[in-house]
Amino acid sequence: MSDDRAVPLADPATPLLLARGITKRFPGVLALDRVDLEVRAGEVHAILGQNGAGKTTLMNILFGLLRPDEGVLYLRGRRVQFRSPHDAIAAGIGMVHQTRRLVAAHTVLENIILGHPRARGLLRLRRLRPEVEALCARYGVRVDLDARVWQLPEGQRQWVEILKALYGGARILILDEPTSALTPPEVAGLLAGLRTLVQEQGVTVLLVTHKLPIVKASSHRVTILRAGRVVARLVTAEATEDVLVRHMVGRDVAFRPAEDVTAGRPLLQVNGLWAYNDKGLPSVRGITFSLREGEVLGVAGVTGNGQEELAQVLAGLRPPAAGTVVFDGQDITHLPVLQRWQRGIGYVPADRSELASIAAFSLVENTALTYHFDPAFTPRGLLDGAGLEGLTQRIMAAFGVAAPHPYVRARHLSGGNLQRLVLGRVLSRAPRLLIAHLPTQGLDVEATAFVRGKILEARARGAAVVLISEDMDEILSCSDWVAPIYEGRFVAILSRREADPETVGAMMAGLERGVRVP
Amino acid sequence: MVGRYQITLQARQARSASSAALAALLAIVLALALASVLFVSSGSGVLAGYRVVFSYAFFNPHGAVATLHRAVYLLLCTYAFLLPLRAGLWNIGLPGQVYAGALAAFGVPAVLGMSREAAPGWPPGAVIGLMILAAAAAGAAVGSVAGVLRARLQVNEILVTMMLNSILFWLVSFMIKEGGPLMGATAEGESFTLPLLLRAPLAGGIPVTAALAAAGAVLIDPLLARTALGYRIRAFGENPQAARYGGISPLALSLLVFAAGGATAGLAGYHTFAAIPGVYKIPGNYGFYGDLSFYGLITALIARGSALAAVPIAVLLSGLSLGARFAQGMLRLPFGVDYALLGLLMMTFVASHILDRFRVVWRRTPAGVLQPAPGDSRG
Numbered sequence: 001m002s003d004d005r006a007v008p009l010a011d012p013a014t015p016l017l018l019a020r021g022i023t024k025r026f027p028g029v030l031a032l033d034r035v036d037l038e039v040r041a042g043e044v045h046a047i048l049g050q051n052g053a054g055k056t057t058l059m060n061i062l063f064g065l066l067r068p069d070e071g072v073l074y075l076r077g078r079r080v081q082f083r084s085p086h087d088a089i090a091a092g093i094g095m096v097h098q099t100r101r102l103v104a105a106h107t108v109l110e111n112i113i114l115g116h117p118r119a120r121g122l123l124r125l126r127r128l129r130p131e132v133e134a135l136c137a138r139y140g141v142r143v144d145l146d147a148r149v150w151q152l153p154e155g156q157r158q159w160v161e162i163l164k165a166l167y168g169g170a171r172i173l174i175l176d177e178p179t180s181a182l183t184p185p186e187v188a189g190l191l192a193g194l195r196t197l198v199q200e201q202g203v204t205v206l207l208v209t210h211k212l213p214i215v216k217a218s219s220h221r222v223t224i225l226r227a228g229r230v231v232a233r234l235v236t237a238e239a240t241e242d243v244l245v246r247h248m249v250g251r252d253v254a255f256r257p258a259e260d261v262t263a264g265r266p267l268l269q270v271n272g273l274w275a276y277n278d279k280g281l282p283s284v285r286g287i288t289f290s291l292r293e294g295e296v297l298g299v300a301g302v303t304g305n306g307q308e309e310l311a312q313v314l315a316g317l318r319p320p321a322a323g324t325v326v327f328d329g330q331d332i333t334h335l336p337v338l339q340r341w342q343r344g345i346g347y348v349p350a351d352r353s354e355l356a357s358i359a360a361f362s363l364v365e366n367t368a369l370t371y372h373f374d375p376a377f378t379p380r381g382l383l384d385g386a387g388l389e390g391l392t393q394r395i396m397a398a399f400g401v402a403a404p405h406p407y408v409r410a411r412h413l414s415g416g417n418l419q420r421l422v423l424g425r426v427l428s429r430a431p432r433l434l435i436a437h438l439p440t441q442g443l444d445v446e447a448t449a450f451v452r453g454k455i456l457e458a459r460a461r462g463a464a465v466v467l468i469s470e471d472m473d474e475i476l477s478c479s480d481w482v483a484p485i486y487e488g489r490f491v492a493i494l495s496r497r498e499a500d501p502e503t504v505g506a507m508m509a510g511l512e513r514g515v516r517v518p
Numbered sequence: 519m520v521g522r523y524q525i526t527l528q529a530r531q532a533r534s535a536s537s538a539a540l541a542a543l544l545a546i547v548l549a550l551a552l553a554s555v556l557f558v559s560s561g562s563g564v565l566a567g568y569r570v571v572f573s574y575a576f577f578n579p580h581g582a583v584a585t586l587h588r589a590v591y592l593l594l595c596t597y598a599f600l601l602p603l604r605a606g607l608w609n610i611g612l613p614g615q616v617y618a619g620a621l622a623a624f625g626v627p628a629v630l631g632m633s634r635e636a637a638p639g640w641p642p643g644a645v646i647g648l649m650i651l652a653a654a655a656a657g658a659a660v661g662s663v664a665g666v667l668r669a670r671l672q673v674n675e676i677l678v679t680m681m682l683n684s685i686l687f688w689l690v691s692f693m694i695k696e697g698g699p700l701m702g703a704t705a706e707g708e709s710f711t712l713p714l715l716l717r718a719p720l721a722g723g724i725p726v727t728a729a730l731a732a733a734g735a736v737l738i739d740p741l742l743a744r745t746a747l748g749y750r751i752r753a754f755g756e757n758p759q760a761a762r763y764g765g766i767s768p769l770a771l772s773l774l775v776f777a778a779g780g781a782t783a784g785l786a787g788y789h790t791f792a793a794i795p796g797v798y799k800i801p802g803n804y805g806f807y808g809d810l811s812f813y814g815l816i817t818a819l820i821a822r823g824s825a826l827a828a829v830p831i832a833v834l835l836s837g838l839s840l841g842a843r844f845a846q847g848m849l850r851l852p853f854g855v856d857y858a859l860l861g862l863l864m865m866t867f868v869a870s871h872i873l874d875r876f877r878v879v880w881r882r883t884p885a886g887v888l889q890p891a892p893g894d895s896r897g
Contacts, residue, residue, distance in 0.1 A: 336767065341765050354760070355763050359757070372746045373754075378746040381745050381747065382744050
């Protein structure tokens with residue numbers, strides 16, 4: 001396809017990309033059920049749906065990563081069959097995945113040209129550089145081509161991937177949950193950039209998301225998926241957010257913010273905590289706080305300000321460089337992970353697919369991950385299979401884990417279902433201290449409300465919670481205390497009344513005293 | 519696409535034990551068919567050749583016992599590789615651990631001053647028990663070095679175990695050659711021969727070590743599948759990060775599997791040098807047995823980490839290697855027929871694994887979907 005720049009079609013109603021009757025089955029799951037999709041040239045087309053609705057599966061089919069069991073794809077009116085992403089790229093389709101696929105140690109320029117046919121054999125960086133610079137100028141993207149990718153913030157890394165796709169000749173861009181790891185200003189930048197791409201360069205964008213504001217702010221039309229089926233096709237401007245939610249969820253959703261609970265006795269005291277990150281740089285730099293039973297401390301910050309390391313130190317997975325952690329009157333600074341579980345410290349990490357679960361294990365075996373040391377489930381050193389199965393079924397029922405049976409392997413669960421399972425497993429131990437890191441990241445509206453509700457339930461039962469999040473609504477609706485974190489320090493610890501979005505937002509950006517009201 | 523058909527290679531979702539066994543059987547038949555070239559080249563008939571191989575390995579009274587001895591050795595080496603493997607760690611230190619076991623076993627009578635004859639005052643049974651324990655402990659100690667370095671300092675266990683192999687190889691040489699503490703009476707570069715009373719008790723020509731190998735075959739799989747400890751090993755093997763999140767200590771676990779694996783390799787050393795009738799010493803060509811231990815590694819991989827499934831494979835590899843060596847002498851076959859046969863067998867096993875994991879699918883494209891898309895007419 002060398003003439004793929006000749007985009008404009010005679011009839012604007014002729015779809016640029018048409019999918020007909022796409023069906024895809026995975027073991028025990030019908031991921032897509034006769035899905036039709038119609039994308040017009042030069043539009044931003046949003047694919048909206050909850051976790052597990054089949055959005056990513058559909059995009060992977062459009063990009064040649066998966067083959068449909070049934071159904072056909074037409075591109076510019078011609079039938080196409082993608083055997084691999086190479087075919088899709090050759091046809092002018094580019095995909096930016098939810099997780100970054102860049103070489104962190106390489107420069108931006110190297111990443112952009114990596115894999116391009118012109119970069120085979122000898123790398124002529126100096127010769128290719130003007131082309132990439134021209135590309136950046138044409139699309140109005142500002143990024144330092146010589147910066148190493150690991151030095152860039154998440155929003156810039158995403159632009160590197162978008163540039164890479166455009167450099168590869170993409171005229172149709174698939175963006176899978178592009179805003180999930182971005183800060184609010186980065187999201188605004190992304191949407192503005194996409195507008196330029198579409199309006200001035202005639203690029204077509206397929207935007208996969210479960211976030212309504214993103215859909216409203218950016219898309220021309222929207223296709224809504226629910227449980228593998230298309231439930232609605234709408235012109236975005238004509239649909240209200242309520243309508244979109246009802247289609248996506250199938251009913252109305254409401255979330256009740258935290259009510260006042262009288263705090264109990266002091267449970268956790270953290271004093272002057274320092275810790276290094278994996279690069280050996282100090283990333284937790286003198287954090288001090290204390291927390292009572294029945295209190296939620298909301299740690300608000302942009303990812304990369306020491307939250308991960310703080311959570312790991314509290315969970316026992318990272319040794320602190322200095323400082324002490326006292327739990328229930330006892331110094332646990334150097335206590336092994338196992339004994340923390342036994343004493344009632346539960347950790348829900350941000351990375352649930354790599355850290356909190358084992359993809360090749362069944363759900364029952366995944367439940368055992370925090371029960372293999374529990375005498376109640378290991379009589380005479382044997383795993384109590386029946387007991388663990390019952391427990392798994394109870395977790396699945398209570399937390400709405402959608403899986404055909406408890407012996408499904410964890411790798412077959414969608415991200416949202418996996419998060420429900422991990423959270424359910426941690427809460428099933430009735431922890432006295434819950435460390436929840438980005439507990440609703442990537443979750444849809446319904447699951448988000450559910451997870452927040454469960455965290456507040458734990459609080460009502462008397463658990464202390466350290467809730468680490470980037471989501472301002474989440475922090476403000478769940479926390480008793482709000483600690484904006486910036487470069488490894490708590491900028492302040494605010495009571496719920498003191499914490500308003502402007503102040504917290506400014507502190508997250510490193511302003512010591514928050515915004516001064518003029 | 520081939521016309522209206524589509525051929526794809528699909529990953530199989532579930533593999534039953536019977537399909538795995540069938541694939542293994544086909545692999546054996548294929549390897550034997552391929553290896554028949556070796557017999558043809560020598561002028562003797564293929565069937566006649568195989569008759570010699572199999573009848574010696576499995577039906578000749580001497581050959582069958584030798585096969586069994588070698589199978590016990592291979593099985594103990596298999597467990598030594600298999601236990602760390604299930605925890606995601608590669609124990610390439612089988613030879614070193616075998617040597618360590620043999621040295622420790624011979625060290626016991628040497629230290630007790632019984633290298634010529636069993637001394638009074640010590641019941642021979644106790645000395646034999648001590649030898650077995652010492653062999654297991656020495657193998658475990660050598661294995662643990664790799665386990666600790668791996669867990670504490672992230673040193674690659676493959677490199678450590680490989681280097682330990684060399685160290686132990688030369689340690690054996692130092693111990694049994696001129697002036698070494700375990701030197702034999704005739705200075706032939708061999709260890710002393712075990713006194714009569716200190717040889718492992720036999721039942722029908724089979725030493726007690728066979729019982730250890732059998733116990734491993736029966737116990738290891740349920741241990742891994744059903745116990746909390748086995749769960750920890752498997753969890754660590756599948757995802758060490760998640761295992762650590764679940765409270766499993768990387769240090770304790772690496773140490774445990776390497777110590778347990780090293781112990782069974784140490785027992786293999788005891789078995790092959792101190793328990794097989796006609797041996798009862800560390801011979802000058804002990805390096806051959808070290809190399810042979812790597813067939814334990816291969817057995818574990820072919821058996822896909824199952825100790826029970828390793829039994830028929832270990833017996834087959836033992837029988838074929840001994841039978842082919844015998845046939846080589848008898849039929850004047852080219853040198854190395856036994857290794858060629860084992861090599862072919864490994865390749866067909868690997869091929870059968872891949873074929874068993876995927877299947878070739880022919881699918882007819884439904885006629886309906888080939889109709890032109892709307893808009894096609896517009897061109």
